[in-house]
Amino acid sequence: xxxxxxxxxxxxxxxxxxxxxxxxxxxxxxxxxxxxxxxxxxxxxxxxxxxxxxxxxxxxxxxxxxxxxxxxxxxxxxxxxxxxxxxxxxxxxxxxxxxxxxxxxxxxxxxxxxxxxxxxxxxxxxxxxxxxxxxxxxxxxxxxxxxxxxxxxxxxxxxxxxxxxxxxxxxxxxxxxxxxxxxxxxxxxxxxxxxxxxxxxxxxxxxxxxxxxxxxxxxxxxxxxxxxxxxxxxxxxxxxxxxxxxxxxxxxxxxxxxxxxxxxxxxxxxxxxxxxxxxxxxxxxxxxxxxxxxxxxxxxxxxxxxxxxxxx
Amino acid sequence: xxxxxxxxxxxxxxxxxxxxxxxxxxxxxxxxxxxxxxxxxxxxxxxxxxxxxxxxxxxxxxxxxxxxxxxxxxxxxxxxxxxxxxxxxxxxxxxxxxxxxxxxxxxxxxxxxxxxxxxxxxxxxxxxxxxxxxxxxxxxxxxxxxxxxxxxxxxxxxxxxxxxxxxxxxxxxxxxxxxxxxxxxxxxxxxxxxxxxxxxxxxxxxxxxxxxxxxxxxxxxxxxxxxxxxxxxxxxxxxxxxxxxxxxxxxxxxxxxxxxxxxxxxxxxxxxxxxxxxxxxxxxxxxxxxxxxxxxxxxxxxxxxxxxxxxxxxxxxxxxxxxxxxxxxxxxxxxxxxxxxxxxxxxxxxxxxxxxxxxxxxxxxxxxxxxxxxxxxxxxxxxxxxxxxxxxxxxxxxxxxxxxxxxxxxxxxxxxxxxxxxxxxxxxxxxxxxxxxxxxxxxxxxxxxxxxxxxxxxxxxxxxxxxxxxxxxxxxxxxxxxxxxxxxxxxxxxxxxxxxxxxxxxxxxxxxxxxxxxxxxxxxxxxxxxxxxxxxxxxxxxxxxxxxxxxxxxxxxxxxx
Numbered sequence: 001x002x003x004x005x006x007x008x009x010x011x012x013x014x015x016x017x018x019x020x021x022x023x024x025x026x027x028x029x030x031x032x033x034x035x036x037x038x039x040x041x042x043x044x045x046x047x048x049x050x051x052x053x054x055x056x057x058x059x060x061x062x063x064x065x066x067x068x069x070x071x072x073x074x075x076x077x078x079x080x081x082x083x084x085x086x087x088x089x090x091x092x093x094x095x096x097x098x099x100x101x102x103x104x105x106x107x108x109x110x111x112x113x114x115x116x117x118x119x120x121x122x123x124x125x126x127x128x129x130x131x132x133x134x135x136x137x138x139x140x141x142x143x144x145x146x147x148x149x150x151x152x153x154x155x156x157x158x159x160x161x162x163x164x165x166x167x168x169x170x171x172x173x174x175x176x177x178x179x180x181x182x183x184x185x186x187x188x189x190x191x192x193x194x195x196x197x198x199x200x201x202x203x204x205x206x207x208x209x210x211x212x213x214x215x216x217x218x219x220x221x222x223x224x225x226x227x228x229x230x231x232x233x234x235x236x237x238x239x240x241x242x243x244x245x246x247x248x249x250x251x252x253x254x255x256x257x258x259x260x261x262x263x264x265x266x267x268x269x270x271x272x273x274x275x276x277x278x279x280x281x282x283x284x285x286x287x288x289x290x291x292x293x294x295x296x297x298x299x300x301x302x303x304x305x306x307x308x309x310x311x312x
Numbered sequence: 313x314x315x316x317x318x319x320x321x322x323x324x325x326x327x328x329x330x331x332x333x334x335x336x337x338x339x340x341x342x343x344x345x346x347x348x349x350x351x352x353x354x355x356x357x358x359x360x361x362x363x364x365x366x367x368x369x370x371x372x373x374x375x376x377x378x379x380x381x382x383x384x385x386x387x388x389x390x391x392x393x394x395x396x397x398x399x400x401x402x403x404x405x406x407x408x409x410x411x412x413x414x415x416x417x418x419x420x421x422x423x424x425x426x427x428x429x430x431x432x433x434x435x436x437x438x439x440x441x442x443x444x445x446x447x448x449x450x451x452x453x454x455x456x457x458x459x460x461x462x463x464x465x466x467x468x469x470x471x472x473x474x475x476x477x478x479x480x481x482x483x484x485x486x487x488x489x490x491x492x493x494x495x496x497x498x499x500x501x502x503x504x505x506x507x508x509x510x511x512x513x514x515x516x517x518x519x520x521x522x523x524x525x526x527x528x529x530x531x532x533x534x535x536x537x538x539x540x541x542x543x544x545x546x547x548x549x550x551x552x553x554x555x556x557x558x559x560x561x562x563x564x565x566x567x568x569x570x571x572x573x574x575x576x577x578x579x580x581x582x583x584x585x586x587x588x589x590x591x592x593x594x595x596x597x598x599x600x601x602x603x604x605x606x607x608x609x610x611x612x613x614x615x616x617x618x619x620x621x622x623x624x625x626x627x628x629x630x631x632x633x634x635x636x637x638x639x640x641x642x643x644x645x646x647x648x649x650x651x652x653x654x655x656x657x658x659x660x661x662x663x664x665x666x667x668x669x670x671x672x673x674x675x676x677x678x679x680x681x682x683x684x685x686x687x688x689x690x691x692x693x694x695x696x697x698x699x700x701x702x703x704x705x706x707x708x709x710x711x712x713x714x715x716x717x718x719x720x721x722x723x724x725x726x727x728x729x730x731x732x733x734x735x736x737x738x739x740x741x742x743x744x745x746x747x748x749x750x751x752x753x754x755x756x757x758x759x760x761x762x763x764x765x766x767x768x769x770x771x772x773x774x775x776x777x778x779x780x781x782x783x784x785x786x787x788x789x790x791x792x793x794x795x796x797x798x799x800x801x802x803x804x805x806x807x808x809x810x811x812x813x814x815x816x817x818x819x820x821x822x823x824x825x826x827x828x829x830x831x832x833x834x835x836x837x838x839x840x841x842x843x844x845x846x847x848x849x850x851x852x853x854x855x856x857x858x859x860x861x862x863x864x865x866x867x868x869x870x871x872x873x
Contacts, residue, residue: 100458203706203710204711207711208724210669210703210725211698222713222716301592
């Protein structure tokens with residue numbers, strides 16, 4: 001159906017009218033998970049203004065407040081905390097907000113890193129084919145034979161052993177990002193390579209080659225915009241996985257250091273006290289992690305169904 | 313007695329943009345032994361009629377009104393179970409693409425006997441015998457041996473015969489053939505159509521032949537129903553529809569069909585419905601600075617080009633196998649001439665175009681442009697040559713980057729080749745969009761907002777932005793409807809005439825070639841078998857292959873005269 005007449009719509013009107021936006025407005029799951037993800041990300045981003053305490057400022061801490069149950073006045077100080085306090089008297093609600101910041105920062109950065117790496121290698125492999133493709137994809141295959149958490153631990157181990165001790169704590173977050181990112185680029189590369197194969201056979205790419213555009217220009221200007229929708233789906237699902245991977249690594253003690261606790265570190269601290277009755281130290285960070293990963297994951301699943309119904 | 317009758321059929325597809333009526337009040341009858349043509353352009357609803365008869369309307373589509381009767385029995389509105397009993401048993405369907413309608417994992421015998429035993433109560437021995445009989449009947453040589461083969465071991469035409477054999481498994485009364493030969497070459501098309509004709513005649517099967525090809529209609533059908541935008545606009549005997557159409561739409565459709573017998577100066581376009589805007593060639597003629605080439609030299613000279621592709625690779629060079637797509641092809645194109653290359657799929661005609669355009673490197677031979685060799689310089693063709701040539705591609709749905717705005721698409725070649733910048737470039741782009749009849753507002757839209765014909769106009773605007781001397785057209789209209797094709801061909805004729813553009817015109821469609829080209833070369837298996845003036849080639853072909861092609865080509869005029 002041709003719609004050649006009529007004035008061009010504004011960007012917003014076009015976005016609002018798009019099939020994606022329409023599908024979103026008609027999917028309760030998508031809307032609820034989107035709202036949940038937005039609330040959590042917002043809360044993490046504005047943690048310093050929302051959190052009642054700064055858990056990393058020793059001046060505001062009172063060891064006497066340790067192990068206060070949720071919403072119950074402390075026996076010694078008579079202070080009350082919404083979600084209770086941990087062993088050092090830190091407000092669990094505040095530590096969750098700050099911890100989520102680190103979890104999300106690591107998650108977003110790791111996915112961003114994996115995306116850039118995976119898209120670049122995928123484009124190159126798909127566009128040039130032949131030997132280039134064979135080498136890149138064999139590396140990807142080899143990496144896929146190891147569980148990604150193992151790859152991340154390996155990279156993390158190597159990186160910490162070569163960094164000087166005094167920088168280790170500062171570096172930990174960045175090493176974590178690179179480790180998770182490196183273990184995750186393969187799916188981006190595979191999807192982009194496949195899509196590039198299809199796109200490069202299309203005539204618009206030949207039209208660009210005809211006038212002598214360079215391979216880089218063709219890949220970036222012509223092919224890349226056309227392979228991004230599957231990337232968006234994978235990025236969303238990867239974000240959930242990266243947050244969980246970060247939590248796993250931190251829980252195992254090879255991730256975020258206790259001075260910069262992420263959700264995983266908090267869960268790790270909490271599990272020490274689980275059997276002595278202080279359940280809230282573990283429970284609330286774990287619940288937050290669940291909500292975060294679940295909402296992002298549901299959003300990713302929904303995106304996949306909408307953008308590529310054949311994958312269902 | 314009427315075999316199949318459709319009365320007031322209405323098929324609706326509800327969507328968020330409202331209800332789309334795909335078929336609106338269609339009437340149609342088929343008699344036993346009749347081949348009834350159903351024609352119309354894309355989106356006319358002809359395939360939907362076929363699907364409705366088979367009960368194969370995809371959700372959320374539904375038959376909203378009307379009745380379909382097979383003999384006296386009303387078959388529309390039956391539940392899925394009732395339809396399944398009919399489908400395949402009394403009504404069969406032949407689809408366009410034989411590859412997707414056969415299961416690649418089973419042998420032909422397995423597929424045939426399974427279908428036979430599903431529909432008829434016979435033993436496996438009887439089913440085997442029937443399968444063999446069917447293969448013989450559809451004309452597959454060595455049927456006994458071929459039964460054990462898998463679909464990929466057959467050629468395209470043979471596969472379509474197997475599909476027809478499958479459709480015949482249950483002795484159907486009605487066969488619906490939805491573009492059964494569109495994916496096939498002329499010679500195979502002729503065989504398949506002959507087979508369908510025989511079936512209808514010998515077994516009194518009623519056939520509904522859905523096609524957009526008026527040549528096929530003229531050669532095979534006895535009655536025709538013409539559809540436009542979901543409605544039946546006219547129906548009658550084939551002879552009447554093709555020679556004396558009454559409805560304005562049918563007239564416009566018939567007038568747009570290219571004839572193989574005579575060359576017209578332009579296609580007479582009778583407007584119906586939304587007519588595309590005219591092409592404003594005068595607008596750019598004044599600025600067209602393409603200098604006239606020296607007359608004593610051919611503009612393009614192709615000398616003995618050869619292109620081989622790797623068929624099976626190996627690390628050892630001696631064990632690699634090659635396939636020769638183009639074998640020692642030579643020709644010359646004079647300035648201002650339209651040179652045609654025709655051939656069936658796999659003849660190497662597109663490869664020749666891609667070698668000339670610099671998209672592929674030949675293994676041997678040379679291409680000279682105005683006497684200068686363009687293939688000699690190391691990697692790719694020189695930049696001055698890229699400024700002189702442009703190409704119009706086959707598929708308007710893939711030749712424009714879907715994520716790029718139309719003005720950027722049109723501007724890209726001139727911008728990249730450093731011919732124009734800034735406001736001069738903007739002016740050129742809008743001038744061209746205006747010229748191809750899309751208007752300047754089109755520049756701010758994206759390709760998906762345009763129809764196939766409009767997209768091809770954008771392609772033409774892009775090709776003209778660099779003011780090339782030489783235009784390569786690789787099947788520029790084979791993805792378009794007849795009336796749109798006529799408009800695009802008129803545009804190309806105008807360009808050639810007013811701007812003195814030289815063209816290489818590649819097509820598998822002989823009538824189109826006759827309308828467009830001054831000289832034509834016929835390619836077969838990578839070689840040029842014959843090359844001569846268009847009139848001479850069509851009226852007095854010398855080569856046996858050319859004669860065969862012309863003989864098998866479905867002739868629109870076979871009814872008219």
